[in-house]
Amino acid sequence: MPLDRMDHLSDDALLAAYAAGDQAAARTLTLRLTPRVFAHAMRLLGDRAEAEDVTQDALMRLWKVAPNWQAGSAKPSTWLFTVTANLCTDRLRRKGRQGVDIDAIPEPEDDAPRAEHVLQEQARIAALESALQSLPDGQRQAVVLRHIEGLGNPEIAEIMDISVRAVESLTARGKRALAAALAEKREALGYDHDG
Amino acid sequence: MTDKRKHKPTPDGPGDLSNPSAQALDVDLDIFFDAARSAQPEPSPELMARVLDDALAMQPPAQPLAARPAPSVPTRSWLGTLLDTLGGWPAAASLATATLAGVWIGISPPDAVSAVTAQLGLAAEAAIALPDGEELITTYLDEG
Numbered sequence: 001m002p003l004d005r006m007d008h009l010s011d012d013a014l015l016a017a018y019a020a021g022d023q024a025a026a027r028t029l030t031l032r033l034t035p036r037v038f039a040h041a042m043r044l045l046g047d048r049a050e051a052e053d054v055t056q057d058a059l060m061r062l063w064k065v066a067p068n069w070q071a072g073s074a075k076p077s078t079w080l081f082t083v084t085a086n087l088c089t090d091r092l093r094r095k096g097r098q099g100v101d102i103d104a105i106p107e108p109e110d111d112a113p114r115a116e117h118v119l120q121e122q123a124r125i126a127a128l129e130s131a132l133q134s135l136p137d138g139q140r141q142a143v144v145l146r147h148i149e150g151l152g153n154p155e156i157a158e159i160m161d162i163s164v165r166a167v168e169s170l171t172a173r174g175k176r177a178l179a180a181a182l183a184e185k186r187e188a189l190g191y192d193h194d195g
Numbered sequence: 196m197t198d199k200r201k202h203k204p205t206p207d208g209p210g211d212l213s214n215p216s217a218q219a220l221d222v223d224l225d226i227f228f229d230a231a232r233s234a235q236p237e238p239s240p241e242l243m244a245r246v247l248d249d250a251l252a253m254q255p256p257a258q259p260l261a262a263r264p265a266p267s268v269p270t271r272s273w274l275g276t277l278l279d280t281l282g283g284w285p286a287a288a289s290l291a292t293a294t295l296a297g298v299w300i301g302i303s304p305p306d307a308v309s310a311v312t313a314q315l316g317l318a319a320e321a322a323i324a325l326p327d328g329e330e331l332i333t334t335y336l337d338e339g
Contacts, residue, residue: 018250018254019254019255020255020257021254021255021256021257022257023251023254026247026250026251026254027247027250029250030243030246030247030250031243034238034242034243034246035235035237035238038236038237038238038242039235039236039237042236043231043236048236051236052238052239052242055238055242055246056242056245056246056249059246059249059250060249060253063249063250063253063254064253066254066255067255121230121233121234122234124226124227124230125227125230125231125234127227128227128228128230128231129231147224147228148228148231148232150232175224178224178227179223179224182223182224182227
């Protein structure tokens with residue numbers, strides 16, 4: 001089946017087509033899922049090379065289970081987020097997560113307004129990533145899934161294998177911790193003026 | 196799973212977000228979340244290629260046409276074929292009835308039939324006189 005005709009298929013349907021040997025389904029799934037998995041791994045790990053390894057590993061596990069995938073049992077993307085989170089957690093535990101010094105983030109220096117805005121955005125992203133790395137695993141994962149990936153609490157609860165109330169609690173505490181970590185850079189990051 | 200602990204609701208829980216200070220904190224963080232969403236980390240082309248290579252290498256082979264079980268074709272008996280040709284059981288029954296009626300009329304013609312044939316000047320037992328087989332062959336050979 002042509003790739004453009006596969007764009008309308010659900011992940012479930014594509015996975016079934018993949019398991020039946022359809023190479024176009026393999027390409028569509030790769031294009032659709034790899035960026036999401038990579039972005040999530042990148043945010044959890046903060047390291048591009050490790051995020052790439054985790055992405056490849058997580059998707060390889062999906063290809064492996066595809067022939068036995070039961071349609072309707074779980075969304076492939078939810079399953080992938082779970083696997084990705086577990087792989088990231090394993091890596092973080094193995095190497096012992098290091099705290100990130102937010103003060104090490106460069107401050108905007110360019111005087112040009114546009115360049116300053118771009119630099120300010122980059123500084124905010126870097127500050128957020130650094131602050132995220134300082135959170136406990138559960139809080140970081142819940143905050144990223146809820147506020148950056150945009151998932152709903154029930155799906156996050158399924159991914160993290162906890163209750164919806166626990167997700168709400170982790171998210172709230174994670175945000176408080178983030179706010180506290182970012183407060184020190186409040187003036188440098190300029191969010192007093194934009195908010 | 197990363198965190199299987201069942202968390203009890205705490206004073207830091209979502210209920211706190213209803214107070215003004217928590218809402219202000221939420222707004223501040225949204226600036227960071229917006230920035231992070233707008234700058235989604237993109238996978239490199241090399242990673243995409245590696246993932247696709249894995250997908251194709253681990254993909255179950257497509258079932259070739261020859262390996263697929265052929266759809267079963269029901270075999271028909273000669274009687275079934277004949278019935279289909281005639282139009283099914285009802286048509287065959289009608290035909291059998293007509294045949295038997297013809298045979299019966301031939302063996303034991305009713306009086307009405309005998310009267311008709313007599314009026315036409317034909318004897319019931321010799322309506323058509325056919326030459327025997329030897330006579331037919333001789334005639335055919337003589338005429339070339």
